[in-house]
Amino acid sequence: MNYETVTIVRIYLTEGEGQVDNLIKRLHDWEKVRGVTVFRGIQGFGEDGVMHPAGMIDLSINLPVVIEFYDSPDKVESILEHLDDQIKPGHIVRWSAEVNV
Amino acid sequence: MNYETVTIVRIYLTEGEGQVDNLIKRLHDWEKVRGVTVFRGIQGFGEDGVMHPAGMIDLSINLPVVIEFYDSPDKVESILEHLDDQIKPGHIVRWSAEVNV
């Protein structure tokens, strides 16, 4: 099995912000990223320090949502530049990894 | 607290593929990996570009599933060689991390 370098990105949002659908659509339609997975947290807090308590998943609009994707380092770099004005500081993390090819 | 190096692996599947249970059983029974966690995404798309829409979690069979584990670099290397013929290219990512010991 051979591997090549990718950059993994995780973007931390909350459902209530209404950004999630637009961002996924953008990554899908425009950026043509290889794949995206969206995870919903069951609890969390952000820079405002407000706890988003656990509870009935489908009743809460303030639960954390993480959008994860990976692609070649160059492509990720370009995607993140496009997202510059859309995602608040401190909410995008990225690191280097390897993917099977 | 002391730390040692591990390799973290994430394998991206969809529930409908029917691979998840077999893979977990294999990692548990054969590979004796230290621990495995399986996450279900709420939405996503893969290399086919087809969106797997959000909705009632238990009604969808096409939701993304991520199988995550970590172990010593040598052991992970050997496990990934065994999985070579089972996981499509682009669906396994791995990176180096540290674990408390």
Add this chain to the structure above:
Amino acid sequence: MNYETVTIVRIYLTEGEGQVDNLIKRLHDWEKVRGVTVFRGIQGFGEDGVMHPAGMIDLSINLPVVIEFYDSPDKVESILEHLDDQIKPGHIVRWSAEVNV
């Protein structure tokens, strides 16, 4: 977009251990970590090798739970020293990443 180095931490617990709420409270009230996200796995096994089967999410108390956060390397180092006596070996992983600032 500028980036700075952070350490990402993932702590692997199970719901039945009853540690999750205390740990989040501690990270929030005492450690003042920037943000925390808690994820629930749908299946998994740990060092005891016992499978925690998939099923009705809200009926199981043995599902895996992951507490994830990131902050500056120094702050994470200090937080992890405080957690030294609370988290079992093999259950904290950390790695270096970059966050948008």
